[in-house]
Amino acid sequence: MLNFLKLLFTPEFFFSIIRISAPILFATLGAIIVEKAGFCNIGLEGIMMFAALAGSMVSYYASSWLLGLLAALAMGTLMGLMMGFFAFQLKTDITLVGIAVNMMGSGGTLFLCKVITNLTEGKAMASTTGLITSQLTIPNITIPLVEKIPFLGGILSGHSLLTWLAFLICGLTSVMLYKTSLGLNIRAVGENPNAASSVGVSVLKIKYIAIAYSGLMAGFGGAFMSMSYAQGWSQDMVAGRGFIALAAQAMGSGECLGGMLSSLVFGFAQALGIKFSAIGLDSNLASPIPYAVTIIGLVIFAVSKRNREKKLHSPASLEKAGAKK
Amino acid sequence: MTKKRQILFTLVRGFVAILIALLVATLLIFISAKGEGFSAKLAATGKALQQMLIGPLFRTGRSGAAFELKRLTDIFASMIPIIFTGLSVCIMFSANQFNLGAEGGIMLGAFVTSMIAIYVPMAAGLHPIVAVLIGGLAVAAMMLLPALLKTRLGVSEMVCSLMLNYIVMYLIKFLLNTYLADKTKGQIQSYEFLPTSKIGAMIDTGWKLSWGFLIALVAVVLCGLYMYRTRWGYAIRMIGINQAFSKYSGMKVAYVIVMSQVVGGFLAGIGGGIEMLGRYQTFSWSSLPGYGWTGITIAILAGNNCYAVPLAAFFMAYLSKGCDLMATYAKVPSQLIDIIQGVIFLFFAAEQFLSHYRQKLVVKSAQEELARKKLEEAREGGAANA
Numbered sequence: 001m002l003n004f005l006k007l008l009f010t011p012e013f014f015f016s017i018i019r020i021s022a023p024i025l026f027a028t029l030g031a032i033i034v035e036k037a038g039f040c041n042i043g044l045e046g047i048m049m050f051a052a053l054a055g056s057m058v059s060y061y062a063s064s065w066l067l068g069l070l071a072a073l074a075m076g077t078l079m080g081l082m083m084g085f086f087a088f089q090l091k092t093d094i095t096l097v098g099i100a101v102n103m104m105g106s107g108g109t110l111f112l113c114k115v116i117t118n119l120t121e122g123k124a125m126a127s128t129t130g131l132i133t134s135q136l137t138i139p140n141i142t143i144p145l146v147e148k149i150p151f152l153g154g155i156l157s158g159h160s161l162l163t164w165l166a167f168l169i170c171g172l173t174s175v176m177l178y179k180t181s182l183g184l185n186i187r188a189v190g191e192n193p194n195a196a197s198s199v200g201v202s203v204l205k206i207k208y209i210a211i212a213y214s215g216l217m218a219g220f221g222g223a224f225m226s227m228s229y230a231q232g233w234s235q236d237m238v239a240g241r242g243f244i245a246l247a248a249q250a251m252g253s254g255e256c257l258g259g260m261l262s263s264l265v266f267g268f269a270q271a272l273g274i275k276f277s278a279i280g281l282d283s284n285l286a287s288p289i290p291y292a293v294t295i296i297g298l299v300i301f302a303v304s305k306r307n308r309e310k311k312l313h314s315p316a317s318l319e320k321a322g323a324k325k
Numbered sequence: 326m327t328k329k330r331q332i333l334f335t336l337v338r339g340f341v342a343i344l345i346a347l348l349v350a351t352l353l354i355f356i357s358a359k360g361e362g363f364s365a366k367l368a369a370t371g372k373a374l375q376q377m378l379i380g381p382l383f384r385t386g387r388s389g390a391a392f393e394l395k396r397l398t399d400i401f402a403s404m405i406p407i408i409f410t411g412l413s414v415c416i417m418f419s420a421n422q423f424n425l426g427a428e429g430g431i432m433l434g435a436f437v438t439s440m441i442a443i444y445v446p447m448a449a450g451l452h453p454i455v456a457v458l459i460g461g462l463a464v465a466a467m468m469l470l471p472a473l474l475k476t477r478l479g480v481s482e483m484v485c486s487l488m489l490n491y492i493v494m495y496l497i498k499f500l501l502n503t504y505l506a507d508k509t510k511g512q513i514q515s516y517e518f519l520p521t522s523k524i525g526a527m528i529d530t531g532w533k534l535s536w537g538f539l540i541a542l543v544a545v546v547l548c549g550l551y552m553y554r555t556r557w558g559y560a561i562r563m564i565g566i567n568q569a570f571s572k573y574s575g576m577k578v579a580y581v582i583v584m585s586q587v588v589g590g591f592l593a594g595i596g597g598g599i600e601m602l603g604r605y606q607t608f609s610w611s612s613l614p615g616y617g618w619t620g621i622t623i624a625i626l627a628g629n630n631c632y633a634v635p636l637a638a639f640f641m642a643y644l645s646k647g648c649d650l651m652a653t654y655a656k657v658p659s660q661l662i663d664i665i666q667g668v669i670f671l672f673f674a675a676e677q678f679l680s681h682y683r684q685k686l687v688v689k690s691a692q693e694e695l696a697r698k699k700l701e702e703a704r705e706g707g708a709a710n711a
Contacts, residue, residue, distance in 0.1 A: 042483065090675035095423050095483070096625065100670040103618055107663025114658040115357040124658065243487045250481065284499035291488040295474075298485065302478035 011154025021267030027245030030217030037210035038190035042098030045242025046105025051222025072223035080215020129232035342672035373655035377647035409596020410620025426486030428617025434594030442522035464594030535603030
């Protein structure tokens with residue numbers, strides 16, 4: 001046991017937690033922003049698949065990771081806007097739009113991958129892993145001074161540019177939600193669209209902005225998956241991260257900081273699973289760990305929330321509130 | 326709006342949605358078609374489309390298209406699992422429960438049924454029935470988890486059921502790989518089902534159509550009766566329409582929500598079992614089969630109406646077969662079906678799609694009504710004057 005703990009608490013382990021958490025954090029931010037605007041985007045998974053494909057394809061054809069990243073972001077935003085069009089304009093249930101996007105994201109991306117590689121490479125490929133070289137992935141950043149710190153350096157230095165961006169954008173999103181008028185409008189639309197509309201806020205516009213932002217975040221997540229986490233796109237590579245993000249959003253009670261912490265929890269669960277399979281646990285038993293942790297996490301969150309509410313409405317606390325008056 | 330107009334609108338709307346999906350498909354096929362120049366590509370597209378649209382039923386050759394019974398029974402055979410998942414999703418969605426566990430459910434049902442078919446000897450007639458029922462019950466028990474978590478703690482049944490799909494898949498893979506695999510075979514598969522457990526062939530045309538097809542149709546009727554002729558079905562539909570009102574009028578909302586998902590799970594489970602015993606000799610699924618997602622599309626196409634499920638299932642099975650043929654003969658990747666499915670899905674579920682047309686129909690109906698009333702009034706007035 002002690003040996004195992006020693007094996008566990010290495011800089012590499014913490015490094016991998018942060019690395020694994022980054023795409024989940026991006027998707028979680030995408031889930032948070034639409035939750036604040038009053039709906040739920042379950043299409044994150046599918047958007048991430050499309051963005052991952054677009055990112056790796058464009059970076060290969062343009063031989064530039066930056067253009068690839070931009071393509072992934074554009075793809076994510078466009079998919080978000082498309083979802084918005086169906087949900088807000090054609091009044092499709094947003095959950096069903098999400099399911100449709102996920103359906104297309106799973107097989108449709110493979111179709112596009114095969115068709116595009118067939119046109120340009122002469123043979124249909126089922127993944128782009130053969131095309132992408134390490135120059136075409138998003139660069140890792142070593143931090144000059146931090147790198148030298150014994151334990152911490154190994155954890156913090158050498159991360160992908162996008163990992164840093166994930167945590168930075170997490171902070172920025174929080175600021176946007178609570179310190180800008182746009183954030184205020186988004187929250188107002190989520191809490192009471194009629195009230196927001198009565199003071200002249202265009203509810204439709206705000207909802208479009210929210211879902212486009214959500215798509216943009218999923219675009220970041222997708223780019224991370226195919227251009228940093230793995231080299232190139234392959235089928236079903238997002239593997240439920242878009243759904244885990246929905247759970248992370250709920251567990252973080254819809255706040256950016258909470259979402260970040262729950263993403264780290266899921267990152268920890270997955271890193272643990274990888275570690276377990278490295279010391280000999282069957283990979284089919286290690287792989288479901290993050291999914292099981294998601295359900296357990298949701299249950300713990302729900303129970304604690306209920307207890308808090310019970311406490312709030314208990315006779316003792318009501319008395320206290322009465323005494324204050 | 327008159328009933329006739331309403332049906333007309335539904336038909337036109339469905340037709341246009343399918344047309345749009347096929348247009349998107351044509352465009353994609355055109356892009357992926359092999360050939361130099363526009364006309365060669367166009368010809369290749371036409372050939373591919375021909376395979377997709379009439380290939381599932383007709384063998385095309387120089388002498389024109391010839392109907393083939395085998396292809397029709399093939400489509401019927403592939404309808405069996407998706408009818409069950411379609412019914413399962415219909416019932417769960419009717420209660421407004423977005424439980425997406427039919428995918429994991431059908432795999433678990435298939436697995437449990439297979440295990441009983443392999444390891445528990447029984448009399449010939451009894452064996453498949455017991456195996457399939459236990460498979461169904463196993464999935465019903467699995468669905469208790471998201472259902473109870475939803476009603477007791479308010480945990481999203483959607484996220485929970487999606488996570489369960491992954492967990493079920495990995496655990497089945499683990500059990501199969503480590504304990505249950507027939508190690509003498511090259512690929513990972515279980516031992517063969519006992520001969521007593523097989524579900525026999527209804528029609529045998531090489532690739533047989535099992536009695537499972539008839540069972541599926543019976544299940545459609547039973548589900549229809551359940552949803553439209555019993556108070557439980559009524560409660561499920563009412564809760565889906567207005568949960569607060571149902572609670573106010575004294576329905577046990579939590580109980581019905583759990584029941585809808587348990588029944589849905591049971592259906593997905595027996596679907597998996599029947600598919601296994603009717604079609605395969607061993608259990609060898611190593612990933613989720615995708616029938617659960619197709620089931621969702623079918624439920625949307627059928628508008629959550631159980632009786633329309635076989636029609637929607639036929640349509641999806643037909644398209645899917647067409648895409649397979651196209652992949653074989655025209656080298657268009659068969660995953661095109663996912664894009665077509667997604668597009669049809671989006672437009673079918675869109676409430677405001679073609680709303681202008683509906684508006685026009687409503688206005689026309691109202692005007693006719695007014696004109697008729699005026700005519701009647703005039704006639705009555707005339708009678709009074711005379």
